[in-house]
Structure formats: structure tokens, C-alpha cells
Amino acid sequence: MFAKPRSFIDNYWMRAMPAERLGTLRVLVGAYALVYLLARTPHLWSYGDLSPTLFGALGVVSILDHPIPPWLHYATIIATLIAALPFVLGWRHRLCAPCFAALLLWVLTYSNCWGQILHTDNLLMLHVIVLALSASADAVSLDAARSAGDKPAASASYGWPIRLLCAITVCVYLLAGIAKLRNSGLDFLGGETLRNYVAFGNVRKIELGSIHSPLGVALLPVPEIFAALAYISFALELGAPLALVHRKLGVTWVAAIWGFHLGVLALMAIAFIYPLTGIAFASFFRVERLPRRWPPWRDQPLSARSRASTAK
Amino acid sequence: MSRAFGYLVSVTLIYGATTPAFRNPPRDSFPFSDYPMFSHGRPTPMMDLMHALGVDSEGQQTPLPPMVSAQNREVLQSMKAIIRRVSAGEAEALCAEVAERVASSAEFPNIVKVEIAHSGYDAVAYFEQGPAPKWRRVFARCPVPRQGARDVRSEQPRVR
Incomplete structure (x- = not known):
């Protein structure tokens, strides 16, 4: 007669969600990781023959005192690329996905052991870990196609990983806001620091032989813009947890933070590619509707399709 | 699960x-x-950085890209790599390595010398008044070893 009492946290965190949503997220994040790795292979490869004096181990690579031999480094890159495929396809997920996550963690951490940590990969890595440790291949996968069972019902098993993906995304931005508050205080809101960062970042890019942002340079004579941008940046980062309160708030925050990354790209020529593609924020959306709607003509009757092609 | x-x-x-x-x-x-x-907090636009510069026969200086200066595609990691080498007393060796890469690249036919330098800038004035550094300390200077080119001896670094 009485429902089993469930705490507020349990209701929120273990909310039943469709397996297709988690499966689609695995495909999106995995496909991004695969393409990203392929595009960055020449870059990752180049760490194989760098001077050992430049090596400073961190994270999981801290078990090493010296760089690994080049052949082993190249082998781990190739193995990671190969392991990405079953992750995307959802093939033998329970075995292959943790292997992919471990290899990706090693390769990306190793690439950050050469003097400067690049914060563009942190969120991708955390998302891959969540998807690898969850039942993200129960749908939209070769594993699901192979099993003759019924389509899995919506379940908490597919809900918590999605909640966790969103929470980790929010944490990353919240921590960036906390770092600004701790290191600059409310002085950051004056805009001077941000303006100097834009100028500093662009000089650094030019003087280190890279491309810079002409738009950022053009805006330097207008300090008021940087004060406004500082307020926006603070609000989006410290207000990030609100994105977890309600789906519509989440979608609004995602749109705003995506615009924020576009602004960073335009003003400083710094591309956070994972957020810019939108895939970093896919967990805030009902992405399971994507495969149903793609390709766009999929649900049209054949007669309508042939009429459309005749009209062309 | x-x-x-x-x-x-x-x-x-x-x-x-x-x-x-x-x-x-x-x-x-x-x-x-x-x-x-x-x-x-960055209340002033003053900044400094360590970088590798290519110098042509007229003395014009061009910043060298990360792959040439440090064999690294990442801008910030290339700078850290230069800092580490200079801090380890390897500025001359780094300079020679960069010069070799300049010589083997078709991108820099006019570069005759390489400098490893630590430069200070006013980042806002850089764009408003021109890119001249406020100060520069050159740690190493070396010729680009081109085949058939005049043998230019490595010059002593000059400190400004």
C-alpha cells in the first residue's frame, strides 16, 4: 500500500532514463574521441622523441620517473585508436570500454607531462570514464543487436550515468569560477584582468609563432566590454550548478556556456573543441531522439520521398 | 548495474x-x-616570455613556431620546453637544434640566425604602439647552418 520511501537524492540521481539516451551519448562521445585522437595523432606521436629533461610525470603517469621508450609510446597510441572502435560501436562493452578508458587516460595524461597541462581534454576524459563504467551499450550498440532480448526498459542504470555526466560538466565550470574567485577575488569583475589576459594571450601567441585573434586585439581599446564579459564569465561558471536543477535551466546554461566558448575562441584564438562541438553538453538533451530523426527523410513515406525528388 | x-x-x-x-x-x-x-589577478599588462626568434640578414626578428622551436605543436608546451632547456643551462644546445630545424625547413629561406631570448612586453602597448619588447635578454645566438652559405661563427650572446 505504501511506496518504499526514497530519498530526494535517490529520486533525482537514480531517475529512470532510456537506454537509448545513454547509448547515443556513448556513440557521440566515443566518435568524438576517435576523430579527435586521429586528428591529434601526429601531435601525440611527437612526444615519443622529446628530450627526457622536459618530462614531468603527473596523474597516472606518476608511476614513471622517465619517459617510456618511443616504441611503447607509439604502441599505446595505436592501441588506443583501435580500442576506440569497439567503444563507439558498443562491442563487448564490459571488457573493451574500460580498456579504452584506461588507454585514453594514459595517452592523454602522458601528453600533459611535458611542461604544461592542457585543460582541453579533462572533461572528455571524465565523460569517457563514466560511459565506460556504465551500461552504455545496452542500446544503440552491437552488443544490443546481438542479444535477442527485448528492448531494455527505462531504468536507473541508464539514469545515474547521465546525471553524472551532467554533474561532472557542471563541476568543471564551477571549479574554474571558484579558481577565479580564490585567485583574483571580486577584482576580476573590473574587467582589467580579463582585458590584460586577452592582450597577454594574443601577444604570447604571436611571439611563440602561432595564430592570434584580430577581434580580441580590436576590442582592447574598449575596457567596458571586458568588464561585461567578466560578469558573464563569473555568472556562468559560479551559476553552473543551476543547470542541474531543471532541464530547461540546463539547456539555457548550455546555450550560454557554448556562447562563452565561442567568445574565448573569437577573442583569444583558444579552441576548447569538445565543448565547441556541443558533444560535451549532449547529456543535457534527449539525444535518443537524434537517431530517430536522422536522416531527416527517414520517417517520410516512400511516396512523399519520391514526390520530393520529382519536384527537385 | x-x-x-x-x-x-x-x-x-x-x-x-x-x-x-x-x-x-x-x-x-x-x-x-x-x-x-x-x-x-593580472592588474597590469606587463608580461614576459621565453621564445626562439629567427633573424634575417637585415636584423628583422621573426618568432619561430612551436614545432621549430621545441618540436611540439602546443604553443604553451613549447614555451615551457624552452624555459626548461634554458634553466638547465642548455640554451646554446637548444639554439643549435632550432637552427638545424630552420635550415631543414623550406618555410624560412631568409633566416640566417636564431636567438633564444627572454623578452618583456606591455601587452596592450604591443598592439597600440608596436611590437618592440620593453626589454630583451638573449641567452644564445647561433647561425643557421645552410649548405653553401658563408660560415658564420656563433656570436657571444648580448645582454640588454
């Missing part, structure tokens, strides 16, 4: 993701970080 496992993974990852910010001092690592980029 059980709820307990879901909670275990969730608590572990959220704990890992948030603790770097609350450690004293905060810890920047991978994949867990306190995300310190662009967070420190």
Missing part, C-alpha cells in the same frame, strides 16, 4: 573532480584539476 555501484562511481568521480580546488594548495593535474587558467 546495481544502485550501489552507481553511487560508488558517482561519489568517487565527483569527489575526484572537486577536491583539487579545495586542497591547500589547489592541485592542477589530469584528469582532475582546479582549472587555474586565466584565474590569477
